[in-house]
Amino acid sequence: MKKVVALVMALLLGLSLIACGNEEPAPSATETDAATTTPESSPEAEGGLKELYASMSNEGIYLANDDLPEVQAKEEFTIGIAMTTVSTDWFKSLADETQAQVEAAGCKALVSICEDDVTQQIAQLENFMAQGVDGIILGPCNPQDALTPVLNELAEAGIPVVTVNDTVAADAPIFCAVSVDAYELGKGVGSYLAEQLLEMYPDAETIEYALIGGKDGDAIAHNRNEGAKAGVAEVDTEGKIQLVSFLYSGGYSEENGLETAQNMLTANPDIKCIIGTCDSHVIGASQAMTVLGMDDPKSVIMGAVDGSTTAMESIKNGGSIVCTGMNDTHAFGVLSTRILVAYLNDGTLPESNNIIQQPVICTIDNVDEYYSG
Numbered sequence: 001m002k003k004v005v006a007l008v009m010a011l012l013l014g015l016s017l018i019a020c021g022n023e024e025p026a027p028s029a030t031e032t033d034a035a036t037t038t039p040e041s042s043p044e045a046e047g048g049l050k051e052l053y054a055s056m057s058n059e060g061i062y063l064a065n066d067d068l069p070e071v072q073a074k075e076e077f078t079i080g081i082a083m084t085t086v087s088t089d090w091f092k093s094l095a096d097e098t099q100a101q102v103e104a105a106g107c108k109a110l111v112s113i114c115e116d117d118v119t120q121q122i123a124q125l126e127n128f129m130a131q132g133v134d135g136i137i138l139g140p141c142n143p144q145d146a147l148t149p150v151l152n153e154l155a156e157a158g159i160p161v162v163t164v165n166d167t168v169a170a171d172a173p174i175f176c177a178v179s180v181d182a183y184e185l186g187k188g189v190g191s192y193l194a195e196q197l198l199e200m201y202p203d204a205e206t207i208e209y210a211l212i213g214g215k216d217g218d219a220i221a222h223n224r225n226e227g228a229k230a231g232v233a234e235v236d237t238e239g240k241i242q243l244v245s246f247l248y249s250g251g252y253s254e255e256n257g258l259e260t261a262q263n264m265l266t267a268n269p270d271i272k273c274i275i276g277t278c279d280s281h282v283i284g285a286s287q288a289m290t291v292l293g294m295d296d297p298k299s300v301i302m303g304a305v306d307g308s309t310t311a312m313e314s315i316k317n318g319g320s321i322v323c324t325g326m327n328d329t330h331a332f333g334v335l336s337t338r339i340l341v342a343y344l345n346d347g348t349l350p351e352s353n354n355i356i357q358q359p360v361i362c363t364i365d366n367v368d369e370y371y372s373g
Contacts (some may be wrong), residue, residue, distance in 0.1 A: 185325030190231025257284025
């Protein structure tokens with residue numbers, strides 16, 4: 001009897017082993033996780049990064065370099081750097097500083113310059129996308145709304161874009177904008193120059209000044225210009241300081257400033273102050289004074305926005321340029337790189353997608369903090 005029972009048990013055990021052998025093996029924990037992290041659940045598969053962008057705060061946050069921690073890339077990310085021009089010292093510095101910061105963070109930098117040709121910048125961005133870059137730092141070209149379609153393509157491809165200095169259209173999808181408050185910088189320049197003029201000409205009934213514009217339709221240039229006029233008016237409560245000439249120069253080079261200022265000074269020889277949209281304008285304007293035989297550099301005082309080395313040299317050495325709004329290229333490079341690499345490393349998001357440099361006006365009182373020459 002025991003032998004029969006043993007035989008039956010052996011048969012049952014064999015059948016159970018056969019049944020178990022026909023079952024699929026249970027997936028490991030790793031395989032289960034991999035199966036749930038499908039392309040369909042990734043941002044790229046759900047319309048790219050647009051949903052993420054829409055969830056981010058766009059409240060303007062003022063930051064200095066030290067407000068963001070230094071970052072090192074966890075792998076060698078490839079970052080495209082697309083800039084408008086390197087034809088002026090400031091724009092060349094912007095491109096150089098951004099590239100230096102990207103490379104210092106352990107990333108590979110691909111740099112493209114469109115020289116103010118928006119069609120070319122669109123092609124460069126499309127080329128970055130075709131090359132499979134991990135992220136882009138963009139100095140947008142005018143007109144900015146022309147960039148919206150390619151920025152939509154980049155967002156859908158899952159490539160984050162951080163803009164520096166200039167803006168894009170309000171409906172264009174970007175990861176973050178790093179800018180300066182153009183209006184406040186212009187206002188600071190206008191206020192300082194108005195204070196100087198009222199001290200220099202306390203008994204004058206009227207003090208004439210001129211304003212060199214950039215390109216008509218440029219939003220940042222417009223905000224700087226409007227800020228400058230507001231700064232003058234806020235200080236000059238009696239209305240003694242009068243704007244007698246405003247001309248668009250058509251660009252942002254020293255040559256643009258020289259030609260425009262020469263026309264202004266010839267038509268209005270009593271001008272005591274010239275405000276430029278950018279430092280190159282007033283650098284060119286100081287050259288115009290030389291061309292016109294105006295030997296006293298303080299016969300026409302000047303100021304603009306950029307924080308260029310040439311402007312700070314003039315401030316320190318008693319030249320015509322007596323102030324400049326600090327549009328800090330180093331800060332642009334630091335902030336944009338740290339924001340982008342932190343996200344590429346582990347998805348870290350900035351406090352806002354609207355980061356603004358603290359506005360600072362460089363004058364004789366603080367020039368040594370920014371210029372050591």
